[in-house]
Amino acid sequence: MDWLKTILNKFEGLRIRTKILMFYFILVLLSVGISISLYINMTNRYIENTIYELSISKINTNNKSIELLIEDINNFSKELISDIAIQRNLEIDNKSSASHHEIEKILAASIIFDEKISSVYVFDNEGNSYSSEKQTYKDIVLEDIKKISWYQEALEKKGGYILNLNGGGLINEDRTNYFTFIRVINNNKNHQPIGLMMINIKESTVLNVLNLGENEQVLIKIENDAYSTMEDEQSIAYIHDKDYMNRLNHEQIFYEEITIARTTYSMTGFFNKKYGWKILKMVPNEGRSSMVNSFNGVIISIIFINGVLIIYGSFFIARYITNPIVKLTSLMHDVEEGKFESINVSEHHDEIGSLKAGYNYMIVTIKALIDKVIKEQQTIKKAELRVVMEQIKPHFMYNTLDSISSLIMLNRTDEAYNSLVALSKFYRSSLSDGKLVITISKELDIIKNYLFIQNIRYNHLFEVEIDVDENIMDFKIPKLILQPLIENSLYHGIRPMGMEGLIKIIGKQEGDSITLIVEDNGCGMNNAQLEHIRQMVVYIKNQQSEQGEDMKKISVGIPATIRRIHHMFGAESRFIIDSTNRGTIITIILPLEVQND
Structure with a gap:
């Protein structure tokens, strides 16, 4: 989850205006995404329900239309078989040509004005046929009919009708499909069969009744015969493969969406139990696309429109809220330059106004506190420097004058004079017009005069090596931070050794820091003393004012030096001390970028 933390960190670093805009932008995206998702879901459900209801309604309408057509044909057939002339002529055993002509005349008159009827065939028990047709078929004889499977079924109906396709194969010479309506003609008196009637209805008539659309396809199954108006062989094969007709054995009506060659169709099935036929209707969902596009x-x-309004509103809100804050922060940048001045922006009686008032109060308070702290720090630094000076003055002054008087008594006037001059320079340099910070060059002048005096006093007990780079001579440091360290080297390192020693002072630049080293070859310190000084460094860097009893035993000069370095150069400064039974090395590392007076 590091990537998430990285993103959050970058977000936290953005301006408030950018955060507000990003928040609203994400809000718009979420709102639009959720709205579109809900809309698509609701639209799809609505359209599916609408198409389902329309499909079911249409197939019910189609079924009713076919039922009405069949009922019309049924009524038509009843009128014919009830006709007295037809009944009379069919009862005659040996029919004359007049009887034959009379029946066909009645048939012709009955269909001439009925557009639904394509042809009518009547057969008597003797095998004679009577017909009237708008289209010529091959001759149909009773003997051929008796060979058809449906003939026995028609007899068993005893006057009821049956339906099949193309007379069970007797017609369809012109490759046109027909619905064939078949029933036995019974005698009106004794209800005995006296003939057979066939009525053919052309395919176009059925299509007109169904009122199919341009791309609508229908499959009607009557008993064991199939009637189809679909021209797409792939669609027909698909329907047969899925065996939707068998599905209608268990369901009276169903709806399903199918996809054929990347085209979606609405498949609707209906089983008419009254007439025993099954209807499958397949319609491409072209209307769905237009409906979806409309929605x-x-x-x-x-x-x-909502997105534009929200984005415009977010810009307005971001500007209204953040403009005063931007002005406020631009004025607050002066603090980074050390200018603690009150700010003045347009007055608001809201959080911005409260922020302005609170900031101005804070600036006044901080400025007062900083002035107070500066004065306190100056007082502390002067006090510490005074302590160092006081530590140097009494005994050093007394011992130096005593040494000068001895030199005069021994008639070593030149050395006495030089010592007196060095003492004068030492005190004049150490005063430095009251400055607390001086350059390394001036610090070295103080140390040289101090060491000159001490070397005469101790009869050249030690030698001094100074190796300080010229490029750091103007670097500013707290006054008298090296003198206490050199004094310790002399008094606690070389003098107790009882033999001639060496004090080295090294200064150089290393990268972005200045390194100052005070080194001696004296008797060094034991582990306990060394550990005490190192603990003192930690105490001072942690700004702990209270020190243990062991800390109080150490020279005042070293703690003051460490504290003054830490005050001026901060946590980046380092005070390092290393010592063995032979010699001590003190290293001070100061950052270059800090240059305060």
């Missing part, structure tokens, strides 16, 4: 146009327009 999409409306919702996208609404979402776009």
Whole structure:
């Protein structure tokens, strides 16, 4: 999850105005995404329900239309078989040509004005046929009919009708499909069969009744015969493979969406139990696309308008809220330059106004506290320097004058004079016009005069090596931070050794820091003393005012030096001490970028 933390960190670093805009932008995206998702879900459900209801309604309408057609044909057939002339002529055993002509005349008159009927065939028990047709078929004889499977079924109906396709194969010479309506003609008196009637209805008539659309396809199954108006062989094969007709054995009506060659169709099935036929209807969902596009146009327009309003509102809110804050922060940048001045922006009686008032109060308070701290720090630094000076003055002055008087008594006037001059320079340099910070060059002048005096006093007990780079001579440091360290080297390192010693002073620049080293070859310190000084460094860097009893035993000069370095150069400064039974090395590391007076 590091990447998430990285993103959050970058977000936290952005300006408030950018955060507000990003927040609203994400809000818009979420709102639009959720709205579109809900809309698509609701639209799809609505459209599916609408198409389902329309499909079921249409197939019910189609079924009713076919039922009405069949009922019309049924009523038509009843009128014919009830006709007295037809009944009379069919009862005659040996029919004359007049009887034959009379029946066909009645048949012709009955269909001439009925567009639904394509042809009518009547057969008597003797095998004679009577017909009237708008289209010529091959001759149909009773003997051929008796060989058809449906003939026995028609007899068993005893006057009821049956339906099949193309007379069970007797017609369809012109490759046109027909619905064939078949029933036995019974005698009106004794209800005995006196003939057989066939009525043919052309395919176009059925299509007109169904009122199919341009791309609508239908499959009607009557008993064991199939009637189809679909021209797409792939669609027909698909339907047969899925065996939707068998599905209608268990369901009276069903709806399903199918996809054929990347085209979606609405498949609707209906089983008419009254007449025993099954209807499958397949319609391409072209209307669905137009409906979806219509809905999409409306919702996208609404979402776009809302998005524009929200984005515009976010810009307005961001500017209204953040402009005073931007002005406030631009004025607050002066603090980074050390200018603690009150700010003045347009007055608001809101959080911005409270922020301004609180900031101005804070600036006044901070400025007062900083002035107080500066004065306190100056007082502390002067006190510490005074302590160092007081530590140097009494005994050093007394011992130096005593040494000068001895030199005069021994008639070593030149050395006495030089010592007196060095003492004068030492005190004049150490005063430095009251400055607390001086350059390394001036610090070295103080040390040289101090060591000159001490070397005469102790009869050249030690030698001094000074190796300080010229490029750091103007670097500023707290006054008298090296003198206490050199004094310790002399008094606690070389003098107790009882033999000639060496004091080295080294100064150099290393990268972005200045390194100052005071080194001696004296008797050094034991582990306990060394550990005490190192603990003192930690105490001072942690700004702990209270020190243990062991800390109080150490020279005042070293703690004051460490504290003054830490005050001026901060946590980046380092005070390092290393010592063995032979010699001590004190290293001070100061950052270059800190240059305070």
